[in-house]
Amino acid sequence: MEILTNSHTPPHTCNNSGEGARAVPLAGHVGFDSMPDQLVNKSVNHGFCFNILCVGETGLGKSTLMDTLFNTKFEGEPTQHNQPGVTLKSNTYELQESNVRLKLTVVNTVGFGDQINKEDSYKSIVEFIDAQFEAYLQEELKIKRTLHSYHDTRIHACLYFIAPTGHSLKSLDLVTMKKLDSKVNIIPIVAKSDAISKSELAKFKIKITSELVSNGVQIYQFPTDDESVAEINSTMNSHLPFAVVGSTEEVKIGNKMVKARQYPWGTVQVENENHCDFVKLREMLIRVNMEDLREQTHTRHYELYRRCKLEEMGFKDTDPDSKPFSLQETYEAKRNEFMGELQKKEEEMRQMFVQRVKEKEAELKEAEKELHEKFDRLKKLHQDEKKKVEDKRKSLDDELNMFKQKKTAAELLQNQAQQAGGSTTLKRDKERKK
Amino acid sequence: TSEGPQVIPSYSSSAMSEAVVPDAMVSPAVGGPYGEKASGPGVDFSYVGIDAILEQMRRKAMKQGFELNIMVVGQSGLGKSTLMNTLFKSKVSRKSVQATAQEKIPKTIEIKSISHDIEEKGVRMKLTVIDTPGFGDQINNENCWRPIMKFINDQYEAYLQEEININRKKRIPDSRVHCCIYFIPPTGHCLRPLDVEFMRRLSKVVNIVPVIAKADTLTLEERDFFKKKIREELRANGIDVYPQKEFDEDAEDRMINEKIREMIPFAVVGSDQEYQVNGRRLLGRKTKWGTIEVENIAHCEFAYLRDLLIRTHMQNIKDITSSIHYEMYRVRRLNENNTVVAHANGMPEHHLAAHEM
Numbered sequence: 001m002e003i004l005t006n007s008h009t010p011p012h013t014c015n016n017s018g019e020g021a022r023a024v025p026l027a028g029h030v031g032f033d034s035m036p037d038q039l040v041n042k043s044v045n046h047g048f049c050f051n052i053l054c055v056g057e058t059g060l061g062k063s064t065l066m067d068t069l070f071n072t073k074f075e076g077e078p079t080q081h082n083q084p085g086v087t088l089k090s091n092t093y094e095l096q097e098s099n100v101r102l103k104l105t106v107v108n109t110v111g112f113g114d115q116i117n118k119e120d121s122y123k124s125i126v127e128f129i130d131a132q133f134e135a136y137l138q139e140e141l142k143i144k145r146t147l148h149s150y151h152d153t154r155i156h157a158c159l160y161f162i163a164p165t166g167h168s169l170k171s172l173d174l175v176t177m178k179k180l181d182s183k184v185n186i187i188p189i190v191a192k193s194d195a196i197s198k199s200e201l202a203k204f205k206i207k208i209t210s211e212l213v214s215n216g217v218q219i220y221q222f223p224t225d226d227e228s229v230a231e232i233n234s235t236m237n238s239h240l241p242f243a244v245v246g247s248t249e250e251v252k253i254g255n256k257m258v259k260a261r262q263y264p265w266g267t268v269q270v271e272n273e274n275h276c277d278f279v280k281l282r283e284m285l286i287r288v289n290m291e292d293l294r295e296q297t298h299t300r301h302y303e304l305y306r307r308c309k310l311e312e313m314g315f316k317d318t319d320p321d322s323k324p325f326s327l328q329e330t331y332e333a334k335r336n337e338f339m340g341e342l343q344k345k346e347e348e349m350r351q352m353f354v355q356r357v358k359e360k361e362a363e364l365k366e367a368e369k370e371l372h373e374k375f376d377r378l379k380k381l382h383q384d385e386k387k388k389v390e391d392k393r394k395s396l397d398d399e400l401n402m403f404k405q406k407k408t409a410a411e412l413l414q415n416q417a418q419q420a421g422g423s424t425t426l427k428r429d430k431e432r433k434k
Numbered sequence: 435t436s437e438g439p440q441v442i443p444s445y446s447s448s449a450m451s452e453a454v455v456p457d458a459m460v461s462p463a464v465g466g467p468y469g470e471k472a473s474g475p476g477v478d479f480s481y482v483g484i485d486a487i488l489e490q491m492r493r494k495a496m497k498q499g500f501e502l503n504i505m506v507v508g509q510s511g512l513g514k515s516t517l518m519n520t521l522f523k524s525k526v527s528r529k530s531v532q533a534t535a536q537e538k539i540p541k542t543i544e545i546k547s548i549s550h551d552i553e554e555k556g557v558r559m560k561l562t563v564i565d566t567p568g569f570g571d572q573i574n575n576e577n578c579w580r581p582i583m584k585f586i587n588d589q590y591e592a593y594l595q596e597e598i599n600i601n602r603k604k605r606i607p608d609s610r611v612h613c614c615i616y617f618i619p620p621t622g623h624c625l626r627p628l629d630v631e632f633m634r635r636l637s638k639v640v641n642i643v644p645v646i647a648k649a650d651t652l653t654l655e656e657r658d659f660f661k662k663k664i665r666e667e668l669r670a671n672g673i674d675v676y677p678q679k680e681f682d683e684d685a686e687d688r689m690i691n692e693k694i695r696e697m698i699p700f701a702v703v704g705s706d707q708e709y710q711v712n713g714r715r716l717l718g719r720k721t722k723w724g725t726i727e728v729e730n731i732a733h734c735e736f737a738y739l740r741d742l743l744i745r746t747h748m749q750n751i752k753d754i755t756s757s758i759h760y761e762m763y764r765v766r767r768l769n770e771n772n773t774v775v776a777h778a779n780g781m782p783e784h785h786l787a788a789h790e791m
Binding site for chain 1: 481482483484485486487488490491492493494495496497500502521522523524525526549550551552553554555556557559600601602604683740741744745746747748749750753757761764765768769
């Protein structure tokens with residue numbers, strides 16, 4: 001019989017369910033075997049959420065595969081090829097099957113692989129994944145938080161679509177997967193695998209797997225620690241990457257309608273395991289390991305993100321006798337600092353704006369003044385001209401008058417002269433006559 | 435030794451009846467979903483398999499096991515240990531040794547925490563029973579709730595410390611007190627001031643389940659009267675015991691919980707002795723005038739308590755502890771360092787004061 005307070009006592013039980021606990025047999029039916037049911041019921045009432053990220057070049061059938069996996073028609077039109085960068089488009093759907101409600105979010109990489117320079121293609125994907133982790137971390141760090149009703153947007157599974165070249169992985173694929181493998185559970189799949197023959201496919205798969213291994217890319221391994229699913233999971237692990245074909249069209253085979261792609265030379269049945277690995281993918285992704293994918297995301301990838309982020313922000317685990325909650329305090333302090341900076345920036349921007357406005361105003365005033373001056377000058381000029389004209393006119397008038405006067409004077413003189421001359425003429429005439 | 439996951443038939447509610455095809459996933463040998471199935475009749479091609487997540491969750495739960503921490507509070511001699519042993523059908527709690535005249539009654543309340551691993555049908559549980567010997571035994575019982583309050587808050591603190599670590603454990607060990615069973619002595623009259631005081635303070639930080647101890651000393655009428663009186667007093671003092679009204683999630687919850695609220699406190703009798711009654715071996719207490727069958731609801735309400743605590747509301751009790759009581763503690767603790775932020779978050783005063791001792 002151990003007496004424990006808050007500390008632990010030396011473990012002496014073989015059960016791994018805790019230290020210091022003794023295994024004790026029950027003398028009858030207690031009833032706590034209903035606990036898993038209680039837990040499941042609670043989750044059913046709450047609903048589940050699952051978020052899948054589809055990474056792959058445009059045209060590899062990502063949307064079609066999602067439609068096929070979940071038996072619904074999700075999206076609208078296929079995306080264009082002329083995107084300037086990689087953007088992530090996410091859509092959330094509510095699905096229900098028997099009593100299970102699933103909030104499924106499908107995130108698509110739009111424009112992946114379309115650019116001429118693909119160096120930065122992986123960046124927006126990494127940013128997106130980190131943003132989801134960040135949102136969860138923010139919620140977790142809040143003082144007043146509602147974690148149990150938080151809509152978890154963290155990516156639980158990343159389906160990486162490999163183009164069916166039949167040769168090897170593209171360098172873009174390798175680089176992207178390497179950047180993502182510590183952030184998300186990667187499940188590589190060969191898309192549109194009806195383009196490859198069976199023998200080529202086997203070689204392709206081997207090549208892909210060896211390239212992944214030699215580059216140290218950690219893809220998601222289906223868990224083999226639980227006996228009930230260990231066998232099937234380890235078998236499936238050896239079939240990775242899954243070669244899939246997606247189709248939402250149905251074709252009649254025998255007397256059944258099956259999902260298939262019809263070619264002149266034959267029909268590829270999606271759910272026929274001899275034709276492609278679609279069934280395996282569905283089995284692994286949804287029916288067997290959905291919960292494990294969610295758990296790995298939370299306990300491994302998210303924890304890693306959280307650890308890195310907190311360390312980056314300058315925290316470290318405090319030893320027991322230093323002040324507790326330095327994490328919270330420092331976080332708050334940092335946040336205040338950040339807010340302060342933000343405010344300062346805002347102030348600066350406002351100042352700058354005010355300044356600019358002032359300058360502009362001054363400029364405008366200047367311009368206005370100039371205009372006024374110009375106007376004044378013109379006016380003056382005009383007046384001057386006018387005056388000149390007036391003067392000239394006056395002088396012209398004067399001249400005219402003078403001329404007139406002279407004219408009249410001259411005429412008068414002429415008249416007089418004529419008269420005198422006439423009389424003179426007369427006189428002369430008279431004299432002659434005499 | 436563990437069996438594979440099973441759908442436990444006795445507990446499938448209507449919600450679960452349409453459950454998944456578990457066989458399909460257990461092993462391929464069972465004619466799994468590959469190839470062959472496509473040709474069989476009645477195979478639903480539109481079946482995606484989302485509901486298989488229930489089975490996955492169950493598997494995970496079975497593998498991880500569960501933890502439950504129950505505290506028992508009450509004066510000596512009220513049958514606390516016996517009740518725990520009856521509830522869990524094993525010696526999970528040790529009866530306190532009778533103090534001889536030489537041994538002094540302890541001056542303070544001890545807190546004794548004992549853990550056991552129990553297993554039933556593949557479900558493993560780590561049960562911790564926290565005993566509080568000495569409670570209410572002194573002449574002056576002022577502040578006897580303090581050590582208990584401190585213990586409960588210490589568990590919240592330990593959890594919080596681990597949660598804010600940068601390198602933290604995958605599964606934070608949960609030592610938080612999920613449920614506190616308070617033993618009311620069967621006086622038949624009303625609650626004593628000590629009872630009121632204790633429950634008033636502690637109902638704000640932990641789920642309290644009050645029970646009338648040693649109820650075989652009350653007749654049915656006396657019991658009903660006592661219960662009614664207790665309920666009135668609880669109401670009058672604003673004491674919200676489990677299941678708390680304010681945490682009912684929906685109409686269905688409310689309906690179920692109202693029925694329970696009309697019955698609390700449960701009048702219980704505990705026993706770890708079996709007797710022969712009508713050809714069956716039953717747990718009971720044998721007296722000269724008859725044998726009280728512990729699990730007979732005509733005799734006492736032990737079965738209701740067991741069903742509430744273990745068979746139906748165990749998960750709910752743990753949820754309320756983690757998402758409400760613990761969160762309140764956390765808010766208050768984090769606000770201690772940031773009184774400004776407290777006002778910004780608009781936390782009502784009584785929540786903040788709840789954890790005051």
